[in-house]
Amino acid sequence: MSRWVLRLVVLSIIILIVELYAFQALKTVTKNRYIRLVWLVVSALVYINLIYVIFSTSRSVGQTLEFQYAVGFMLTILIPKGVIIAVMFGEDVFRMAAKLFSWITPGETQPIGGRREFLSKMALGLAAIPLASFLYGIIQGRYNYKVLKYQLTFDDLPAAFDGFKITQISDIHSGSFTNAKKIQYGVDLINEQESDVILFTGDIVNNVASEMTHWISMFSKLKAPMGKYSVLGNHDYGDYVDWNTQADKAANFKAIQEVHPQIGFELLMNEHRYIEKDGDRLALIGVENWGKGFNQAGDLPKASAGVDKNDFKILMTHDPSHWEYEVKQDDFHYHLTLSGHTHGLQMGIEIPGLIKWSPSKYVYKQWAGLYEELGRFINVNRGFGYHAFPGRVGVWPEVTVIELKKGKSA
Structure with missing residues (x-):
């Protein structure tokens, strides 16, 4: 058997x-x-x-x-x-x-x-x-978008970036979408935050590039004056489809990469960019997917090559297990890591200040929200879309806004 x-x-x-x-x-x-x-x-x-x-x-x-x-x-x-x-x-x-x-x-x-x-x-x-x-x-729950706002203070943040605002979204999973009006509301909500940059941390589709075709015009309306950047998630590699040939899989992977510039995002694949403002700069580093036990295409040393250790660094990596097993103890000191992937399992009980529970916590140590260890932070976004289960119960779709402040860290 x-x-x-x-x-x-x-x-x-x-x-x-x-x-x-x-x-x-x-x-x-x-x-x-x-x-x-x-x-x-x-x-x-x-x-x-x-x-x-x-x-x-x-x-x-x-x-x-x-x-x-x-x-x-x-x-x-x-x-x-x-x-x-x-x-x-x-x-x-x-x-x-x-x-x-x-x-x-x-x-x-x-x-x-x-x-x-x-x-x-x-x-x-x-x-x-x-x-x-x-x-x-x-x-209704799968469209019950919540804006979660955090303010993080760093003593080594470049002065020009005091008050710098980041909007993070993750796990769009466009192959699950059915209601254009509701998705448009979510996109408008992202733009209403008026952040300096928008960072997308992976899983733009469920399986294939064509799932995003209908939604390109909508997501291309996202606006950020200092840029929009993205990385890949585990679903973006086509690993959950039984392809006829490896050539078909490779063509789909190439098409998924091409979707990102079509919606105005610069895709970072084990590489980095500097964001500059008034003579100061911070390093934005993006790696491919790195997950414990599967698909470890993410190459942190390669992505950080050429970045100075003293630079202020923001890392985009889809799976939070990467932070737990490789990033948080790295001597290179990645100040802020942005991840997604878990969706908070799309079900749980969250009452601010009282309880925060989901079965997801038994799989991922960092499964939703903001965490801090060793002077480094990670935010695990609960996801914009949904996957597998066509709904959300108690763990709502999320738009994260993080404001960076210069000052003495608490």
């Missing part, structure tokens, strides 16, 4: 257990056969659609919108049912313990039907929260 088939079998068993548990909770709460029938029909349609999309879509086209929605609908019904299991499993453990205890110490037993019904109602009520959240995330 192949590893892929084994995983499919295990996943199917898990889903079956989840469905059986959840349906038992529904049966406890209602005897209405029409409600039960709707529950079963909706669940069946979601899984049938997912199976159909998986087996009818050629690997050669990469991830499609149909696949995104199939996965999205599955998560929308499956995660709430996982909440039901979390409640009902505890009840079942209690019942088994009580039954075992009654065998050991015979005596009068207490009826549990009423408690079971109460817990079933509570479980269904709690499950309604993620259900509503996921539906909102698919309908």
